[in-house]
Amino acid sequence: MATLPMMQDEIPAADPRPAAGITGRFPPGPRSVWASVPDSQWNDWHWQQRERITRVDQLEKVIRLTDDERQAAVETEKDFHMGITPYYAALMDPDDPRCPVRLQSVPTMGETIVAAADLEDPLGEDRDMPVPGITHRYPDRVLFYVTHNCPVYCRHCTRKRKVADPSSAAARKQVEDGLDYIALHPEIRDVVISGGDPLSLSDDRLDHILGRLRAIPHVEIFRLGTRNLVTLPQRVTDDFVHMLRRHQPVYVNTHFNHPKECTAEAFEAARRLADAGCSLGNQMVLLKGVNDDPRTVMELNHKLLLMRIRPYYIYQCDLAKGISHFRTTVEAGRRIIRSLRGFTSGLAVPHFVVDAPDGGGKIPVNPDYVIRHEGKKWVFRNFQGKDYTYFEP
Ligand SMILES: *Cc1c(COP(=O)(O)O)cnc(C)c1O
Ligand code: SF4
Numbered sequence: 001m002a003t004l005p006m007m008q009d010e011i012p013a014a015d016p017r018p019a020a021g022i023t024g025r026f027p028p029g030p031r032s033v034w035a036s037v038p039d040s041q042w043n044d045w046h047w048q049q050r051e052r053i054t055r056v057d058q059l060e061k062v063i064r065l066t067d068d069e070r071q072a073a074v075e076t077e078k079d080f081h082m083g084i085t086p087y088y089a090a091l092m093d094p095d096d097p098r099c100p101v102r103l104q105s106v107p108t109m110g111e112t113i114v115a116a117a118d119l120e121d122p123l124g125e126d127r128d129m130p131v132p133g134i135t136h137r138y139p140d141r142v143l144f145y146v147t148h149n150c151p152v153y154c155r156h157c158t159r160k161r162k163v164a165d166p167s168s169a170a171a172r173k174q175v176e177d178g179l180d181y182i183a184l185h186p187e188i189r190d191v192v193i194s195g196g197d198p199l200s201l202s203d204d205r206l207d208h209i210l211g212r213l214r215a216i217p218h219v220e221i222f223r224l225g226t227r228n229l230v231t232l233p234q235r236v237t238d239d240f241v242h243m244l245r246r247h248q249p250v251y252v253n254t255h256f257n258h259p260k261e262c263t264a265e266a267f268e269a270a271r272r273l274a275d276a277g278c279s280l281g282n283q284m285v286l287l288k289g290v291n292d293d294p295r296t297v298m299e300l301n302h303k304l305l306l307m308r309i310r311p312y313y314i315y316q317c318d319l320a321k322g323i324s325h326f327r328t329t330v331e332a333g334r335r336i337i338r339s340l341r342g343f344t345s346g347l348a349v350p351h352f353v354v355d356a357p358d359g360g361g362k363i364p365v366n367p368d369y370v371i372r373h374e375g376k377k378w379v380f381r382n383f384q385g386k387d388y389t390y391f392e393p
Pocket of ligand 1: 135
Protein backbone atom coordinates (compact mmCIF):
# COMPACT_ATOMS: atom_id res chain seq x y z
CA MET A 1 0.00 0.00 0.00
CA ALA A 2 1.17 3.49 -0.85
CA THR A 3 2.01 5.66 2.10
CA LEU A 4 0.12 8.90 2.52
CA PRO A 5 1.89 11.97 1.15
CA MET A 6 3.37 14.33 3.72
CA MET A 7 1.32 17.31 4.74
CA GLN A 8 2.30 20.26 2.58
CA ASP A 9 1.81 23.10 5.04
CA GLU A 10 5.40 23.15 6.26
CA ILE A 11 7.29 26.42 5.87
CA PRO A 12 9.86 25.94 3.10
CA ALA A 13 13.42 25.72 4.39
CA ALA A 14 14.66 28.57 2.23
CA ASP A 15 12.50 31.40 0.93
CA PRO A 16 13.19 32.31 -2.68
CA ARG A 17 15.44 35.38 -2.92
CA PRO A 18 14.68 38.24 -5.30
CA ALA A 19 17.00 38.67 -8.28
CA ALA A 20 20.26 40.55 -7.71
CA GLY A 21 19.20 43.11 -10.31
CA ILE A 22 16.34 44.10 -8.03
CA THR A 23 18.13 44.05 -4.69
CA GLY A 24 21.00 45.95 -6.36
CA ARG A 25 18.76 49.01 -6.49
CA PHE A 26 18.54 49.04 -2.71
CA PRO A 27 21.91 50.04 -1.30
CA PRO A 28 22.68 49.20 2.34
CA GLY A 29 22.19 52.15 4.69
CA PRO A 30 25.44 53.96 5.52
CA ARG A 31 27.05 53.49 8.96
CA SER A 32 28.25 57.06 9.47
CA VAL A 33 29.94 57.43 12.88
CA TRP A 34 29.05 53.82 13.74
CA ALA A 35 31.44 52.35 11.13
CA SER A 36 33.33 50.33 13.74
CA VAL A 37 30.21 48.81 15.35
CA PRO A 38 30.15 45.06 14.59
CA ASP A 39 27.33 43.79 12.34
CA SER A 40 25.99 41.66 15.17
CA GLN A 41 25.22 44.83 17.16
CA TRP A 42 24.15 47.02 14.27
CA ASN A 43 21.63 44.40 13.14
CA ASP A 44 20.29 43.88 16.66
CA TRP A 45 17.18 45.96 17.17
CA HIS A 46 17.64 46.04 20.94
CA TRP A 47 21.04 47.65 20.38
CA GLN A 48 19.49 50.15 17.94
CA GLN A 49 16.83 51.01 20.54
CA ARG A 50 19.35 51.38 23.35
CA GLU A 51 21.68 53.60 21.31
CA ARG A 52 19.00 56.02 20.18
CA ILE A 53 19.93 59.67 19.91
CA THR A 54 17.87 61.66 22.40
CA ARG A 55 20.15 64.62 23.22
CA VAL A 56 21.70 67.42 21.23
CA ASP A 57 25.29 66.50 22.23
CA GLN A 58 24.78 63.01 20.73
CA LEU A 59 23.25 64.44 17.57
CA GLU A 60 26.13 66.85 17.12
CA LYS A 61 28.51 63.92 16.67
CA VAL A 62 26.51 62.71 13.64
CA ILE A 63 25.54 65.85 11.73
CA ARG A 64 26.68 69.45 11.47
CA LEU A 65 23.79 71.19 13.27
CA THR A 66 22.45 74.55 12.18
CA ASP A 67 21.78 77.20 14.84
CA ASP A 68 18.06 76.66 14.27
CA GLU A 69 18.32 72.90 14.84
CA ARG A 70 20.50 73.33 17.93
CA GLN A 71 18.08 75.77 19.53
CA ALA A 72 15.04 73.67 18.54
CA ALA A 73 16.51 70.45 20.00
CA VAL A 74 16.52 72.18 23.39
CA GLU A 75 13.30 74.17 23.12
CA THR A 76 11.06 71.38 21.81
CA GLU A 77 12.29 68.86 24.37
CA LYS A 78 9.50 69.48 26.87
CA ASP A 79 6.73 69.16 24.26
CA PHE A 80 7.92 66.34 22.04
CA HIS A 81 11.08 64.32 22.68
CA MET A 82 13.74 63.68 20.14
CA GLY A 83 14.46 60.02 19.41
CA ILE A 84 16.44 58.74 16.42
CA THR A 85 17.84 55.24 15.91
CA PRO A 86 21.46 55.04 14.75
CA TYR A 87 20.21 53.34 11.57
CA TYR A 88 17.91 56.24 10.68
CA ALA A 89 20.41 58.90 11.82
CA ALA A 90 23.05 57.40 9.53
CA LEU A 91 20.73 58.02 6.56
CA MET A 92 20.88 61.77 7.23
CA ASP A 93 23.02 64.06 5.14
CA PRO A 94 25.47 65.48 7.73
CA ASP A 95 25.86 68.74 5.83
CA ASP A 96 22.46 69.47 4.29
CA PRO A 97 19.70 70.64 6.66
CA ARG A 98 17.16 70.10 3.86
CA CYS A 99 17.86 66.35 3.81
CA PRO A 100 14.45 64.61 3.85
CA VAL A 101 15.46 62.15 6.58
CA ARG A 102 16.78 64.99 8.70
CA LEU A 103 13.66 67.11 8.23
CA GLN A 104 11.53 64.23 9.49
CA SER A 105 13.56 63.47 12.62
CA VAL A 106 15.55 66.53 13.76
CA PRO A 107 13.52 69.29 15.48
CA THR A 108 13.44 72.75 13.91
CA MET A 109 12.14 76.02 15.30
CA GLY A 110 9.12 75.70 13.02
CA GLU A 111 7.69 73.37 15.68
CA THR A 112 7.47 76.19 18.20
CA ILE A 113 5.11 78.15 15.94
CA VAL A 114 1.46 77.55 16.73
CA ALA A 115 -0.60 78.43 13.65
CA ALA A 116 -4.17 79.71 13.99
CA ALA A 117 -5.59 76.53 12.46
CA ASP A 118 -3.58 74.13 14.68
CA LEU A 119 -5.49 71.61 16.80
CA GLU A 120 -4.40 69.55 19.79
CA ASP A 121 -6.36 66.50 18.56
CA PRO A 122 -6.46 67.23 14.81
CA LEU A 123 -8.49 64.17 13.79
CA GLY A 124 -10.89 64.19 16.71
CA GLU A 125 -9.57 60.76 17.73
CA ASP A 126 -10.17 61.29 21.43
CA ARG A 127 -13.75 62.34 20.83
CA ASP A 128 -14.77 59.14 19.03
CA MET A 129 -13.33 57.07 21.87
CA PRO A 130 -15.86 54.72 23.49
CA VAL A 131 -13.13 53.28 25.77
CA PRO A 132 -9.58 54.62 26.20
CA GLY A 133 -7.38 53.23 23.43
CA ILE A 134 -10.11 52.65 20.81
CA THR A 135 -11.31 55.12 18.17
CA HIS A 136 -14.54 53.83 16.65
CA ARG A 137 -15.56 56.17 13.84
CA TYR A 138 -16.41 53.99 10.87
CA PRO A 139 -19.17 51.39 10.94
CA ASP A 140 -17.10 48.20 10.65
CA ARG A 141 -13.57 49.01 11.85
CA VAL A 142 -11.66 50.56 14.72
CA LEU A 143 -8.30 52.09 15.50
CA PHE A 144 -6.69 50.30 18.45
CA TYR A 145 -3.76 51.97 20.26
CA VAL A 146 -1.51 49.44 21.95
CA THR A 147 1.57 51.51 22.84
CA HIS A 148 2.76 55.09 22.69
CA ASN A 149 6.41 54.41 21.91
CA CYS A 150 8.20 54.60 18.58
CA PRO A 151 11.86 54.02 17.64
CA VAL A 152 12.02 57.45 15.94
CA TYR A 153 9.77 60.35 16.87
CA CYS A 154 8.66 61.82 13.57
CA ARG A 155 8.56 65.58 13.75
CA HIS A 156 5.34 65.62 11.71
CA CYS A 157 3.53 63.10 13.94
CA THR A 158 -0.22 63.57 14.15
CA ARG A 159 -0.33 62.01 17.64
CA LYS A 160 2.30 64.25 19.18
CA ARG A 161 0.00 64.84 22.12
CA LYS A 162 0.43 61.21 23.19
CA VAL A 163 3.42 59.69 21.51
CA ALA A 164 6.69 59.75 23.46
CA ASP A 165 4.95 60.72 26.69
CA PRO A 166 5.50 57.77 29.04
CA SER A 167 2.68 58.91 31.34
CA SER A 168 0.21 58.25 28.52
CA ALA A 169 1.56 54.76 27.73
CA ALA A 170 -1.22 52.29 27.02
CA ALA A 171 -1.35 50.18 30.14
CA ARG A 172 -2.03 46.45 29.92
CA LYS A 173 -5.41 46.97 31.52
CA GLN A 174 -6.32 49.46 28.79
CA VAL A 175 -5.33 46.99 26.06
CA GLU A 176 -7.45 44.29 27.71
CA ASP A 177 -10.40 46.72 27.93
CA GLY A 178 -9.95 47.51 24.24
CA LEU A 179 -9.99 43.80 23.37
CA ASP A 180 -13.16 43.38 25.43
CA TYR A 181 -14.79 46.28 23.56
CA ILE A 182 -13.95 44.70 20.20
CA ALA A 183 -15.27 41.33 21.37
CA LEU A 184 -18.54 42.93 22.47
CA HIS A 185 -19.14 44.70 19.12
CA PRO A 186 -20.00 42.20 16.39
CA GLU A 187 -19.99 44.94 13.72
CA ILE A 188 -16.18 45.25 13.98
CA ARG A 189 -14.57 43.12 11.28
CA ASP A 190 -11.33 45.10 10.79
CA VAL A 191 -8.92 46.28 13.53
CA VAL A 192 -6.19 48.82 12.76
CA ILE A 193 -3.50 48.22 15.39
CA SER A 194 -1.62 51.44 15.91
CA GLY A 195 -0.02 53.63 18.53
CA GLY A 196 2.77 54.82 18.70
CA ASP A 197 4.27 51.90 16.89
CA PRO A 198 2.91 48.44 17.79
CA LEU A 199 6.27 46.90 16.89
CA SER A 200 7.65 48.62 19.99
CA LEU A 201 5.98 45.77 21.89
CA SER A 202 7.71 42.42 22.31
CA ASP A 203 6.87 39.47 20.04
CA ASP A 204 5.18 37.75 23.00
CA ARG A 205 2.99 40.74 23.75
CA LEU A 206 1.95 41.11 20.10
CA ASP A 207 1.38 37.37 19.86
CA HIS A 208 -1.00 37.65 22.79
CA ILE A 209 -2.92 40.61 21.28
CA LEU A 210 -3.17 39.04 17.82
CA GLY A 211 -4.20 35.72 19.34
CA ARG A 212 -6.97 37.40 21.31
CA LEU A 213 -8.19 39.19 18.18
CA ARG A 214 -8.12 35.98 16.10
CA ALA A 215 -10.23 34.28 18.75
CA ILE A 216 -13.02 36.84 18.21
CA PRO A 217 -15.26 35.30 15.52
CA HIS A 218 -16.38 38.58 13.92
CA VAL A 219 -12.84 40.01 13.53
CA GLU A 220 -11.87 39.14 9.97
CA ILE A 221 -8.70 41.14 9.43
CA PHE A 222 -6.27 43.27 11.34
CA ARG A 223 -3.58 45.60 10.18
CA LEU A 224 -0.38 46.55 11.93
CA GLY A 225 0.41 50.22 11.38
CA THR A 226 4.16 50.52 11.77
CA ARG A 227 7.07 52.72 10.75
CA ASN A 228 9.68 50.19 11.85
CA LEU A 229 10.44 49.21 8.25
CA VAL A 230 11.66 52.79 7.80
CA THR A 231 13.21 53.63 11.15
CA LEU A 232 14.24 50.25 12.60
CA PRO A 233 13.98 47.52 9.92
CA GLN A 234 16.12 45.22 12.11
CA ARG A 235 12.96 44.79 14.23
CA VAL A 236 11.49 42.50 11.56
CA THR A 237 13.30 39.37 12.64
CA ASP A 238 12.71 35.79 11.50
CA ASP A 239 11.15 35.05 14.90
CA PHE A 240 8.77 37.98 14.49
CA VAL A 241 7.50 36.95 11.04
CA HIS A 242 7.30 33.35 12.20
CA MET A 243 4.92 34.53 14.93
CA LEU A 244 2.84 36.50 12.38
CA ARG A 245 2.41 33.38 10.24
CA ARG A 246 0.24 31.94 12.98
CA HIS A 247 -2.24 34.83 12.72
CA GLN A 248 -2.76 35.23 8.98
CA PRO A 249 -4.31 37.06 7.22
CA VAL A 250 -2.14 39.93 8.47
CA TYR A 251 -2.02 43.31 6.74
CA VAL A 252 0.90 45.64 7.43
CA ASN A 253 0.68 49.34 6.71
CA THR A 254 3.95 51.15 6.71
CA HIS A 255 4.97 54.81 6.39
CA PHE A 256 7.70 55.51 3.82
CA ASN A 257 7.89 59.17 2.82
CA HIS A 258 10.98 59.34 0.63
CA PRO A 259 12.97 57.06 -1.73
CA LYS A 260 16.06 57.60 0.45
CA GLU A 261 14.36 55.43 3.08
CA CYS A 262 14.27 52.46 0.69
CA THR A 263 17.51 50.72 1.71
CA ALA A 264 18.70 47.10 1.60
CA GLU A 265 17.66 46.79 5.25
CA ALA A 266 14.14 48.03 4.51
CA PHE A 267 13.94 45.75 1.49
CA GLU A 268 14.89 42.75 3.61
CA ALA A 269 12.27 43.61 6.25
CA ALA A 270 9.58 43.89 3.57
CA ARG A 271 10.75 40.63 1.97
CA ARG A 272 10.42 38.76 5.25
CA LEU A 273 6.92 40.08 5.85
CA ALA A 274 5.78 39.40 2.29
CA ASP A 275 7.31 35.91 2.32
CA ALA A 276 5.44 35.26 5.57
CA GLY A 277 2.24 35.97 3.67
CA CYS A 278 1.59 39.54 4.85
CA SER A 279 -0.02 42.02 2.52
CA LEU A 280 1.88 45.32 2.61
CA GLY A 281 0.62 48.86 2.03
CA ASN A 282 2.18 52.30 2.43
CA GLN A 283 0.72 55.47 3.88
CA MET A 284 2.73 58.50 2.85
CA VAL A 285 2.26 61.90 4.45
CA LEU A 286 2.65 64.82 2.10
CA LEU A 287 5.38 67.02 3.65
CA LYS A 288 6.72 70.31 2.36
CA GLY A 289 10.37 70.02 1.36
CA VAL A 290 10.35 66.25 1.86
CA ASN A 291 8.12 64.76 -0.82
CA ASP A 292 5.88 67.50 -2.24
CA ASP A 293 7.03 66.97 -5.76
CA PRO A 294 5.73 64.48 -8.32
CA ARG A 295 9.10 63.03 -9.32
CA THR A 296 10.00 62.12 -5.73
CA VAL A 297 6.66 60.37 -5.21
CA MET A 298 6.94 58.51 -8.53
CA GLU A 299 10.40 57.24 -7.57
CA LEU A 300 9.22 56.30 -4.07
CA ASN A 301 6.20 54.40 -5.35
CA HIS A 302 8.25 52.47 -7.91
CA LYS A 303 10.68 51.44 -5.17
CA LEU A 304 7.80 50.42 -2.91
CA LEU A 305 6.34 48.17 -5.59
CA LEU A 306 9.74 46.46 -5.96
CA MET A 307 9.51 45.84 -2.21
CA ARG A 308 6.02 44.33 -2.69
CA ILE A 309 4.51 47.30 -0.83
CA ARG A 310 1.44 48.77 -2.50
CA PRO A 311 1.10 52.59 -2.17
CA TYR A 312 -2.23 52.90 -0.32
CA TYR A 313 -2.73 56.48 0.86
CA ILE A 314 -1.16 59.89 0.49
CA TYR A 315 -2.33 62.02 3.40
CA GLN A 316 -2.63 65.76 3.30
CA CYS A 317 -0.61 66.94 6.32
CA ASP A 318 -3.12 67.43 9.14
CA LEU A 319 -3.63 70.28 11.59
CA ALA A 320 -1.60 68.88 14.49
CA LYS A 321 -0.01 71.58 16.64
CA GLY A 322 3.43 72.80 15.61
CA ILE A 323 3.65 71.17 12.19
CA SER A 324 2.43 74.06 10.01
CA HIS A 325 5.92 74.31 8.44
CA PHE A 326 5.30 70.88 6.87
CA ARG A 327 1.93 71.70 5.31
CA THR A 328 1.55 72.05 1.57
CA THR A 329 -1.47 73.25 -0.37
CA VAL A 330 -4.16 70.65 -1.07
CA GLU A 331 -3.51 71.33 -4.75
CA ALA A 332 0.04 69.96 -4.34
CA GLY A 333 -1.46 66.55 -3.59
CA ARG A 334 -3.83 66.66 -6.53
CA ARG A 335 -0.96 67.64 -8.78
CA ILE A 336 0.96 64.55 -7.64
CA ILE A 337 -1.99 62.25 -8.40
CA ARG A 338 -2.42 63.91 -11.79
CA SER A 339 1.24 63.26 -12.58
CA LEU A 340 0.92 59.57 -11.66
CA ARG A 341 -2.45 58.46 -13.06
CA GLY A 342 -1.97 57.15 -16.60
CA PHE A 343 1.75 57.91 -16.64
CA THR A 344 2.65 54.89 -14.53
CA SER A 345 1.18 51.59 -13.29
CA GLY A 346 -2.16 51.98 -11.59
CA LEU A 347 -0.56 50.01 -8.76
CA ALA A 348 1.70 53.01 -8.13
CA VAL A 349 -1.23 55.42 -7.74
CA PRO A 350 -2.50 55.68 -4.14
CA HIS A 351 -5.58 57.52 -2.90
CA PHE A 352 -4.94 61.12 -1.90
CA VAL A 353 -7.03 61.87 1.20
CA VAL A 354 -7.63 64.68 3.61
CA ASP A 355 -8.27 63.29 7.08
CA ALA A 356 -10.79 65.91 8.05
CA PRO A 357 -10.54 67.85 11.31
CA ASP A 358 -13.02 67.12 14.10
CA GLY A 359 -13.42 63.48 13.20
CA GLY A 360 -14.79 63.88 9.69
CA GLY A 361 -12.67 60.96 8.56
CA LYS A 362 -10.73 60.41 5.37
CA ILE A 363 -12.08 62.26 2.37
CA PRO A 364 -10.64 61.43 -1.07
CA VAL A 365 -9.55 64.44 -3.10
CA ASN A 366 -9.01 63.66 -6.74
CA PRO A 367 -8.03 65.74 -9.74
CA ASP A 368 -11.11 66.53 -11.82
CA TYR A 369 -11.56 63.90 -14.49
CA VAL A 370 -15.26 64.66 -14.99
CA ILE A 371 -15.56 67.85 -17.05
CA ARG A 372 -19.32 67.98 -17.63
CA HIS A 373 -22.36 65.88 -16.88
CA GLU A 374 -25.72 66.66 -18.52
CA GLY A 375 -28.43 64.00 -18.39
CA LYS A 376 -27.03 60.89 -20.01
CA LYS A 377 -24.00 62.65 -21.41
CA TRP A 378 -20.70 62.64 -19.53
CA VAL A 379 -17.56 64.43 -20.66
CA PHE A 380 -14.36 63.02 -19.17
CA ARG A 381 -10.78 64.22 -19.46
CA ASN A 382 -8.00 61.64 -19.74
CA PHE A 383 -4.49 61.85 -18.32
CA GLN A 384 -3.20 63.61 -21.43
CA GLY A 385 -5.82 66.35 -21.16
CA LYS A 386 -7.98 65.07 -24.05
CA ASP A 387 -11.76 65.10 -23.63
CA TYR A 388 -13.99 62.08 -24.31
CA THR A 389 -17.77 61.83 -24.30
CA TYR A 390 -19.64 58.85 -22.92
CA PHE A 391 -23.39 58.33 -23.39
CA GLU A 392 -25.29 56.29 -20.83
CA PRO A 393 -27.81 53.88 -22.34
C1 LIG B 1 -7.78 55.65 9.01
C2 LIG B 1 -8.71 55.14 9.99
C3 LIG B 1 -9.27 53.85 9.84
C4 LIG B 1 -8.96 52.97 8.64
O1 LIG B 1 -9.45 53.58 7.46
P1 LIG B 1 -9.34 52.87 6.05
O2 LIG B 1 -9.82 53.90 5.08
O3 LIG B 1 -10.20 51.66 6.09
O4 LIG B 1 -7.89 52.52 5.83
C5 LIG B 1 -10.15 53.43 10.79
N1 LIG B 1 -10.49 54.19 11.85
C6 LIG B 1 -9.98 55.44 12.02
C7 LIG B 1 -10.41 56.25 13.19
C8 LIG B 1 -9.06 55.94 11.10
O5 LIG B 1 -8.55 57.17 11.26
S1 SF4 C 1 6.06 56.31 13.88
FE1 SF4 C 1 3.97 57.13 13.62
S2 SF4 C 1 3.17 57.37 15.71
FE2 SF4 C 1 5.41 57.17 15.86
S3 SF4 C 1 6.21 59.27 15.86
FE3 SF4 C 1 6.23 58.54 13.74
S4 SF4 C 1 4.26 59.23 12.87
FE4 SF4 C 1 4.09 59.34 15.13
